[in-house]
Amino acid sequence: MSTASGSAAGSGSRTLHFLVNVGGAGYHPAAWREPGAEPAGFVDPAHFVRVARVAERGLFDAVLLPDIPVQQPGIARGPAATLEPTLVSTVIAAGTERIGVIPTASTSLNHPYNLARRILSLDHASGGRAGWNAVTTFHPGAARNFGVEDLPERPERYRRAAEFVRVTTALWDSWEEGALLGDQEGARFADAAKVHAPGHRGEFFAVRGPLNVVRSPQGRPVLVQAGASGPGVAFAAAHAEVVYGSQLGLPGALRFTAELRRAAGEAGRDPSAIRVVPGLVPVVGSTEEEARRRFDALEARRHPDDEPLRAFAAWLGIPVEDIDPDAPLRPDQLRLPAGRIGPEGFFASLAAHAAESGLPVRELLAQFLGGHRVVAGTPEQIADHIETWWRRGAVDGFTIVPPVLHHDLPAFVEHVVPVLQKRGLYRTEYPGLTLRANLGLQIPPNTFAPAGPDGTRPLEAS
Amino acid sequence: MSTASGSAAGSGSRTLHFLVNVGGAGYHPAAWREPGAEPAGFVDPAHFVRVARVAERGLFDAVLLPDIPVQQPGIARGPAATLEPTLVSTVIAAGTERIGVIPTASTSLNHPYNLARRILSLDHASGGRAGWNAVTTFHPGAARNFGVEDLPERPERYRRAAEFVRVTTALWDSWEEGALLGDQEGARFADAAKVHAPGHRGEFFAVRGPLNVVRSPQGRPVLVQAGASGPGVAFAAAHAEVVYGSQLGLPGALRFTAELRRAAGEAGRDPSAIRVVPGLVPVVGSTEEEARRRFDALEARRHPDDEPLRAFAAWLGIPVEDIDPDAPLRPDQLRLPAGRIGPEGFFASLAAHAAESGLPVRELLAQFLGGHRVVAGTPEQIADHIETWWRRGAVDGFTIVPPVLHHDLPAFVEHVVPVLQKRGLYRTEYPGLTLRANLGLQIPPNTFAPAGPDGTRPLEAS
DSSP states (O other), X not given: XXXXXXXXXXXXXXXXXXXXXXXXXXXXXXXXXXXXXXXXXXXXXXXXHHHHHHHHHTTOSEEEEOOOSSOOSOTTTSOOOOOOHHHHHHHHHHTOSSOEEEEEEESSSSOHHHHHXXXXXXXXXXXXXXXXXXXXXXXXXXXXXXXXXXXXXXXXXXXXXXXXXXXXXXXXXXXXXXXXXXXXXXXXXXXXXXXXXXXXXXXSOEEOOOOSSOOBTXXXXXXXXXXXXXXHHHHHHHHOSEEXXXXXXXXXXXXXXXXXXXXXXXXXXXXXXXXXXXXXXXXXXXXXXXXXXXXXXXXXXXXXXXXXXXXXXXXXXXXXXXXXXXXXXXXXXXXXXXXXXXXXXXXXXXXXXXXXXXOOHHHHHTTEXXXXXXXXXXXXXXHHHHHHHHHTTSOSEEEEOOSXXXXXXXXXXXXXXXXHHHTTOSOSSOXXXXXXXXXXXXXXOXXXXXXXXXXXXXXXXX | OTTOOTTTTSTTSOOOEEEEEOOTTOSSTTGGGSTTOOGGGGGOHHHHHHHHHHHHHTTOSEEEEOOOSSOOSOTTTSXXXXXXXXXXXXXXXXXXXXOEEEXXXXXXXXXXXXXXXXXXXXXXXXXXXXXXXXXXXXXXXXXXXXXXXXXXOHHHHHHHHHHHHHHHHHHHTSBOXXXXXXXTTTTEEEOGGGBOOOXXXXXXXXXXXXXXXXXXXXXXXXXXXXXXXXXXXXXXXXXXXXXXXXXXXXXXXXXXXXXXXXXXXXXXXXXXXXXXXXXXXXXXOSSHHHHHHHXXXXXXXXXXXXOHHHHHHHHHTSOGGGOOTTSOOXXXXXXXXXXXXXXXXXHHHHHHHHHHHOOOHHHHHTTEETTEEEEEEOHHHHHHHHHHHHHTXXXXXXXXXXXXXXXXXXXXXXXXXXXXXXXXXSOSSOSOSSHHHHHTOOOOOOTTSOOOTTOOXXXXXX
């Protein structure tokens, strides 16, 4: 596997894609306690720029900033406060040249006009490097920051999300290509006939428009989505251009991606124009043993209230006493508990992987961090994992979820990326100047523009 | 007047303050057509950074970004599209060192949790240089982008604004000083007992909190307000730390500021801790004649639908045929017309100045650009105007409103600022690292912190 042909990264052909998930000092709850970590880094713009520049050195497509607009509990134990992601993305864009920026923002707790404008402004501020990770938000505490006692059930949240995205796309397209004239001599700034008001009236929103921002160098921001529950897959198939999320095992990842592409095709989209990049927690060592020791040491530094088995039980929504670490999880433990708070898709991925792998909990835990797949090993072993999943068509790449940002991201970039490049699976320079160019996605035609001579229709028109 | 004593800019004493109003290519409708203007500059981050750096060279306190979240009409004639101001502020902060950034955002068309978080994030992203220009938004077109057919009347808008500001201030104070421990060894990230949830329930909002962002290097962002209508003054007296707006004549400015400080005192605030900086449109020439010619030439380049007298009539809300350019406005023309769309305070300032100066319309127009006072003359004449208003106590400084950003802002910084410095009225270096330090304002105590030993109470607590 380590001597695969060098053709895959060639121009126009399928290539690997990487995002990096950036939060706090890293994804591991004890990350902020590592030597070299700045506990207050989460409010320091320089911290985010530093991290993004490492990922840019690794030619990553984009930085993904997760978000829930609530002060999460557990602040006694670790950083759970976060600057607002569209602002942090702007900071990152100002400090980098080529890497994309993808803030997360909720379709349940924002208004389309404000958010559409902000994300498209970010696309301009970054020279066409912006995306939007659209989430529906499941956290009841977040709702109560917005005068809502309880968020609606998943189907309504996703209906609202779909309407939100349709309005947003239409707002982003308000200004047709060629609307901005800038004719100083003739005193014609714009062609008002090419500026369109979507005039939307739907179940959740009434938005007249037009948006007061022109299209961006990449047309419009890239739509990213993470949910992998039933309504989440339908939403992703209809709208998403990049799909993040959790995939713990290869069979589940193959099923998910096949289903997503099938549904996208049924929705009239080009199934190959979606980039599937589930989370991957890489722990690099010069030997597998060393990598495992590093992960174990991190796990050992968790707060006693949050030690691995206890945190895993809480994540699953079952009592820790019910878990036998030396046995596989029982089928009844792999059914979604009523009232569990958390992403359904993540749970489904774990349940499938636990059942299909038959691993005892102890070994399952060695592959698991907060819902994402841990791969601890040598650079070659991690590259093998990536290559296998990618060659099988289960993924287009991965969202790297560094357990400790300032350690594990540089380790991946310096040690794993060169192996993938040597195997011809990964690029050695950025292919273009925009996030769409990084991702190999086309500039979408304007919703308001007439169909092209070849009958091309806008992607999101419905 | 030109040889006043040099003591005024000394440490601790009263000094001049300048903001700069940055929109499009400048405040004049024909600004984008000037040689050297980039018609598409309004979507170019480099444009905003360039402008801010000029103002920073002039030691200005801050850049103020006006905003109405709607695609304004008249785009055929000039730029009326705008990137979202909190994002643009972040871009500016990343490209500057000392100047503050003050985005405008509506209390009628935002939710407190989202906006409080974004502005406080900007305060971190800028190292403590952020403010918030809180406006209630009067534009019906903006409302219709948010599913609202008509915005409520002024009193309700201001009740909502006051509640919005109270919630925002409380959210900004969620994390008490000392709450963030960052104790890596002891595994104590924060002292949860010092993180407070405002638990607000009011007429317009229910916001539980706490905010997931800690206080900033300047405590919290500076509250800026522009309205000068009756409810606007009451709101400013209760909350604002910087008051922007329109003052066309000195007597009106004196009355406004005296009334504002009186009301602030009655509200239990220190009246001297408010910076009053109305708009000023400087047009610099080597002679008064040259400056006047420059302004006239700009006015002559307006679109025919927007020529000065017609634009002035539209601004007043009266038919252009009713205006005799060679006579003063009649008293009946100085009463606010029903249904006029625009800031009431601006109208009141014009009405007072027209009545008190008795100027014929032609001469009034030479002092007027979009509601702000034009002063065209030599650097010394403009400095005289500034010094007079400031010595009389009518203002603490001005918000410079450059008719053409890339020409008139550098002209002010290079020619007027040195005159003011020579007169000892203006600083020669920044006094500190934060916007509060620029403005000479203290870090406000935390609303949730107990009163200090001297009995000091938080400013905004009620």
